[in-house]
Amino acid sequence: MGKDYTRRFQTEILKKHFMIALISIVIMLLFYFFVDNFYNGAVINFIQDVFGWDFASFILRNQTAFVFITILVVLLLNSLIVEVYSIQKISHVFSQMKILFQKDDQRIVLDESLQELEDDFNELKRESIENEKKAIKEAQHKVDMIAYLAHDIKTPLASVIGYLCLLEETEDLPEELRHKYTHMTLEKAYRLEKLINEFFDIAKLNQSYSPLHKEEVSLSYLLEQMKEEFYPIMSQKQQEIVIQVPEDMIIYADSQKIARVFNNILKNAFYYGDEKTTITIEATEDNVYTHILFRNIGQTIPKDKLNVIFEQFYRLDTARSSSTGGSGLGLSIAKLIVEQHQGIIKAKSYDHVTTFEVFIPHTKAL
Structure with a gap:
């Protein structure tokens, strides 16, 4: 259910309507009785002098109707006053909404x-600024990563x-050499292949935003297939x-995308797992949920790295020097x-035990 941001505002408007109407009616009634009891003749004479006897005679014959009409006019004015007040408040909201799109610390x-609306607007602005900064940072990381990979590909290539030229041009090359x-x-x-695969990882990052095509997937069968692929x-x-x-x-998932999840986790387990381990x-x-655990034995991951392990390019600074370093995109x-x-x-x-936990909901919807 959505929030009712205007409930307090509506209550305030109704209160103003009621108070203005009540005060106006009381004043009119008091004025009517006061004039009727004490100054009726003087008032009629005044009206006669200003508007003529016909109008004064009309008021004398229809005093109750005149008071009723006057009250209606007052209520109408009351509505107009409150409407103007409401429009001013709404206009202020729209004027403040301009601040929502400004990239600064100014609050709405x-x-x-x-x-409540003010708090949510300010929170929305804060999140928007943070997301924009994050997007700029990720875009810069992507550019840096492509630049690094392009530079690094030249060396193994x-x-x-x-070496191939040496093998081809040297006919009497000793067998040992x-x-x-x-x-x-x-x-x-192999190094060149790995760098090229990292380029594909960057391309896959954008592909991951495509819509899901969920279906019934046999989890055991999918994992057995991946086990065979990982054997080499x-x-x-x-x-x-x-x-x-x-x-x-059975899990309800996009089979190709969920296979990519398992593939990236298994790659991580292979690279960082110890030799001769399971x-x-x-x-x-x-x-x-269906709760899936991937557990491998290797070096314990420090807590500070666990906090950022799923962030894009978090290995950017060490990828070029690490023998196992990748693009830093697999887990993200x-x-x-x-x-x-x-x-x-x-x-x-x-x-020395690292566990990745994946929770996939049972629902078919998405």
């Missing part, structure tokens, strides 16, 4: 009867070209994935998609 000030150059070329190619990279560190999810568990995936249900994309499903995602880490 309304009448006391519109205090130049190395790949250089040939093997060494081939290995170094492969390493640089998991084998590099002798890691394995263990899925503890009931086969009949990544465990569990799922339970309650009355509202995951958070965006989960929230688009009206769900929740959070992380906790202690005693």
